[in-house]
Amino acid sequence: MNPVVKNILAVVAGVVVGSIVNMGIIMISGSIIPPPEGGDITTMEGLKATMHLFEPKHFIFPFLAHALGTLVGAFVATKIAATRKMLMALIIGLFFLIGGTANIAMLGGPMWFTALDIIVAYMPMAYIGYMLGKK
Numbered sequence: 001m002n003p004v005v006k007n008i009l010a011v012v013a014g015v016v017v018g019s020i021v022n023m024g025i026i027m028i029s030g031s032i033i034p035p036p037e038g039g040d041i042t043t044m045e046g047l048k049a050t051m052h053l054f055e056p057k058h059f060i061f062p063f064l065a066h067a068l069g070t071l072v073g074a075f076v077a078t079k080i081a082a083t084r085k086m087l088m089a090l091i092i093g094l095f096f097l098i099g100g101t102a103n104i105a106m107l108g109g110p111m112w113f114t115a116l117d118i119i120v121a122y123m124p125m126a127y128i129g130y131m132l133g134k135k
Helices: 003-032 044-053 056-080 085-107 111-120 123-133
Strands: none
Touching: 003 056, 003 085, 044 085, 056 085, 056 111, 056 123, 085 111, 085 123, 111 123
């Protein structure tokens, strides 16, 4: 297979698998740590209106979803890529970083979570996914 095509497929597969991991963690989070009372988290508008009720424990699963989705996506991209495996993994990290930044811009949230999420959950996890995948 052409290496360019294989690299494109690696990135697409990484984004898809990483997104599935991300959404899977988000879907189970409410059953493990219930949302705040009186908050509607089923819509973006409801989530934004409820954000002020969130305690630090409510940010554990969103962080895990972002970090593990990026990690797994970068790992998959590294395993599939024909060449430039680190670049493919970092593209996954950049994709999820852009999505996470857009999400933070839409929803808001405490500054500590914004900083932690942007600094730790994306590019470092993409690099770790690359390191795990290249072995």
